[in-house]
Amino acid sequence: MVTTPLLPSDYLDLISPLRAGADLRGRIEAVHPETGDAATVVIRPGRGWRGHRAGQYVRVGVDVDGVRLWRAYSLTSPADRRDGRVTITVKAIPDGKVSNHLVRRVKPGTMIRLDQATGDFVLPPVKPAKVLYLTAGSGITPVMGMLRDTGFDDAVMVHCAPRPHDVIFRRELHRLVADGKLRLTEVHTATDGVLDVARLGDLVPDWAERETWACGPTGLLDAAEEHWSRHGVAERLHTERFRPGVVVAGTGGEVTFSATGRTVCADGATPLLDVGEEAGVLMPSGCRMGICFGCVTPLKAGAVRDLRTGEITEAEPGVLIQTCVSAAAGPCDIER
Amino acid sequence: MTAIDPTAHLTAEQIEELGRELDAIRDEVIAGRGEKDAAYIRKVISAQRKLELVSRGVLLFSLFPPAWVIGTAGLSVAKIMDNMEIGHNILHGQWDWMRDPKIHSTTWEWDHVSPAAQWKHSHNELHHTYTNVLGKDNDLGYGIMRVDEDQRWHPVHLGQPLWNFVNACFFEYGIAAYDLELGKNLSKQRRKDPEFRARARAVGRKIRKQVLKDYVVHPLLSGPSFLPTLAATFTANVVRNIWSHSVIMCGHFPEGVQVFERRSIEGETRGQWYLRQMMGSANISGSRAMHFMTGNLSHQIEHHLFPDLPSNRYAEVAVRVRALFEKYELEYVSGPLPKQVFSAWRKVFRLSLPNRRTGAAGTPDREPERELVAA
Numbered sequence: 049m050v051t052t053p054l055l056p057s058d059y060l061d062l063i064s065p066l067r068a069g070a071d072l073r074g075r076i077e078a079v080h081p082e083t084g085d086a087a088t089v090v091i092r093p094g095r096g097w098r099g100h101r102a103g104q105y106v107r108v109g110v111d112v113d114g115v116r117l118w119r120a121y122s123l124t125s126p127a128d129r130r131d132g133r134v135t136i137t138v139k140a141i142p143d144g145k146v147s148n149h150l151v152r153r154v155k156p157g158t159m160i161r162l163d164q165a166t167g168d169f170v171l172p173p174v175k176p177a178k179v180l181y182l183t184a185g186s187g188i189t190p191v192m193g194m195l196r197d198t199g200f201d202d203a204v205m206v207h208c209a210p211r212p213h214d215v216i217f218r219r220e221l222h223r224l225v226a227d228g229k230l231r232l233t234e235v236h237t238a239t240d241g242v243l244d245v246a247r248l249g250d251l252v253p254d255w256a257e258r259e260t261w262a263c264g265p266t267g268l269l270d271a272a273e274e275h276w277s278r279h280g281v282a283e284r285l286h287t288e289r290f291r292p293g294v295v296v297a298g299t300g301g302e303v304t305f306s307a308t309g310r311t312v313c314a315d316g317a318t319p320l321l322d323v324g325e326e327a328g329v330l331m332p333s334g335c336r337m338g339i340c341f342g343c344v345t346p347l348k349a350g351a352v353r354d355l356r357t358g359e360i361t362e363a364e365p366g367v368l369i370q371t372c373v374s375a376a377a378g379p380c381d382i383e384r
Numbered sequence: 385m386t387a388i389d390p391t392a393h394l395t396a397e398q399i400e401e402l403g404r405e406l407d408a409i410r411d412e413v414i415a416g417r418g419e420k421d422a423a424y425i426r427k428v429i430s431a432q433r434k435l436e437l438v439s440r441g442v443l444l445f446s447l448f449p450p451a452w453v454i455g456t457a458g459l460s461v462a463k464i465m466d467n468m469e470i471g472h473n474i475l476h477g478q479w480d481w482m483r484d485p486k487i488h489s490t491t492w493e494w495d496h497v498s499p500a501a502q503w504k505h506s507h508n509e510l511h512h513t514y515t516n517v518l519g520k521d522n523d524l525g526y527g528i529m530r531v532d533e534d535q536r537w538h539p540v541h542l543g544q545p546l547w548n549f550v551n552a553c554f555f556e557y558g559i560a561a562y563d564l565e566l567g568k569n570l571s572k573q574r575r576k577d578p579e580f581r582a583r584a585r586a587v588g589r590k591i592r593k594q595v596l597k598d599y600v601v602h603p604l605l606s607g608p609s610f611l612p613t614l615a616a617t618f619t620a621n622v623v624r625n626i627w628s629h630s631v632i633m634c635g636h637f638p639e640g641v642q643v644f645e646r647r648s649i650e651g652e653t654r655g656q657w658y659l660r661q662m663m664g665s666a667n668i669s670g671s672r673a674m675h676f677m678t679g680n681l682s683h684q685i686e687h688h689l690f691p692d693l694p695s696n697r698y699a700e701v702a703v704r705v706r707a708l709f710e711k712y713e714l715e716y717v718s719g720p721l722p723k724q725v726f727s728a729w730r731k732v733f734r735l736s737l738p739n740r741r742t743g744a745a746g747t748p749d750r751e752p753e754r755e756l757v758a759a
Contacts (some may be wrong), residue, residue: 050597050601050602050605051589051597052593052596052597053494053495053593054433054493058433058436059433062430062433062434080653109421111422111479111482111484112420113417113419114417114418114419114420114423114481115422115481115482115483116483116484117483117484120570131422158608197659234744279540298743303405330402334505334506334508334513335512335513337657338692339508339512339513339514339691339692340399340477340504340505340508340509340512340513340691341475341477341480341490341504341508342505342508343505344477344480344489344490357411359414364483366483366485367483368480368488368490370477
């Protein structure tokens with residue numbers, strides 16, 4: 049009643065954005081380069097942060113060129129870090145808006161949005177006797193969180209990267225090796241070629257007895273899953289997949305109206321508002337020319353094309369589209 | 385619909401070319417939206433909240449006259465910022481591209497008795513789509529006034545200068561009633577329509593909250609300053625109302641602005657739609673502070689061409705739009721605030737009386753339209 053239509057929190061956020069009870073945010077305190085295209089971002093999370101377990105990931109909402117984009121990154125800090133900070137380690141991927149922003153441009157002091165840590169790519173409560181970490185590229189990041197968090201008597205790591213200087217955390221890994229805490233095999237794919245998982249036994253003879261955590265590109269994980277189940281030890285393998293689906297924007301496609309449960313084919317020129325109405329879906333509508341914003345609807349999956357500018361919008365959490373000026377650019381899911 | 389059609393010299397091809405040129409301006413601004421724009425709106429929101437907090441804080445001591453004056457002035461400005469540069473523009477979806485759920489047309493609620501969702505329908509959809517089309521755009525006189533010679537005169541219009549003044553003082557209530565289409569919906573049958581009743585209840589809830597905050601809770605918090613605080617919030621609301629009413633009157637009422645017949649928009653092309661927005665709107669000239677306090681509605685022409693472009697970009701867009709007006713020999717109606725307000729009010733007074741007729745032809749005897757630029 050005192051601040052209507054705003055909430056008292058809208059004012060408190062001006063003073064103390066990291067306070068308990070606020071929407072979860074984090075302040076970037078430092079960015080440390082790891083390799084030519086990877087960096088570790090040190091984040092001080094707000095008071096509402098409930099902590100994480102080694103191997104989990106966090107979704108971060110970062111404003112890039114004024115647009116809030118959400119991405120998931122593995123936490124690379126141990127769960128019990130004294131100063132309450134957490135770190136994510138980000139590898140800049142070609143054309144990656146968020147990753148390049150975090151690795152190359154972001155300044156300490158920047159506020160970002162956070163979700164609570166999540167994911168079941170974690171160590172079990174009871175320590176296994178022998179472990180194997182099978183990683184490639186930035187797939188090392190969740191495993192680094194584990195390595196920093198929990199020591200094992202017998203830990204082996206097989207890590208793939210194009211060249212030695214592409215190995216993220218290389219110095220720290222070698223220190224662990226020197227201290228006898230880890231046995232490490234680096235596979236340099238630029239010179240050695242891609243790791244053949246079927247011949248993993250050459251590198252780690254007792255691989256089948258080890259509780260294994262694998263993270264890396266889809267090809268590696270598919271091969272690993274096949275290899276482990278062929279040898280009847282599938283339950284020992286834990287995998288973590290990044291980037292589940294990559295949207296390829298085309299013209300037209302199958303449109304699903306998920307709230308109504310209807311699916312129809314749409315071409316790349318008909319506004320989704322018309323497609324929905326034709327299919328008998330109750331669609332909010334307004335000016336039908338893109339000016340009144342009365343028809344905005346969440347895009348749950350897929351991609352749409354703005355019929356005025358040709359611009360492609362891909363589904364991300366929180367993305368709303370104007371259905372009266374957007375057409376399907378491939379299969380998509382509209383929440384109506 | 386005016387005696388002389390100021391667009392008669394344009395061919396159909398020229399009008400479509402004009403549309404393409406305007407589309408190009410729009411595309412360019414959209415491609416250039418970025419961090420600076422996002423920082424702008426965040427800064428304005430933050431400044432508005434701080435100003436409101438401080439002003440209300442000062443008003444707790446409004447028994448002391450200087451505190452009353454400072455607090456009332458601050459609160460008036462804060463309310464104007466909230467309605468004009470922030471609320472109006474966010475509700476147009478101008479900042480939706482930031483994907484910040486807090487600064488979004490679907491979530492924003494403003495310090496106004498009309499619920500944002502209802503206002504969006506009547507303003508964004510009805511007014512902006514059918515700008516200045518008689519019988520379609522209720523903003524033409526808000527259903528209580530006659531603002532064009534071609535609207536039929538009725539003796540009730542004699543009182544319209546008075547209605548307009550009362551409407552200015554209590555503008556937010558006028559807008560809420562207008563969004564509800566109260567005049568049309570108060571008939572016995574319509575009143576019972578469940579959809580109308582739900583909307584009326586939503587307005588009732590919003591009014592209750594606003595009134596409780598401004599006229600009960602805040603004065604009570606001020607203790608011995610109860611009455612001065614009450615008077616201060618009332619004054620701030622009236623100041624905000626008169627200010628926004630004046631700015632909005634300047635958008636479509638001043639002399640030189642065209643209105644259109646229902647028939648004229650059948651099968652309207654994109655170019656023709658743009659042209660109607662150009663001829664149906666008027667600007668206010670002035671300083672940057674002036675543009676800011678009007679929520680950039682001083683760039684009404686640009687706003688009507690591109691209602692979803694960020695308001696902080698209208699000033700740069702205006703230079704290019706004005707060049708197009710000149711290129712196509714169209715009149716860019718613009719003037720300082722006092723002049724435009726006077727012009728709009730003069731029209732309200734003039735049209736409260738029936739048209740003066742000349743002889744047997746029965747054509748309205750109009751004031752001469754201003755000469756076309758370079759015509």
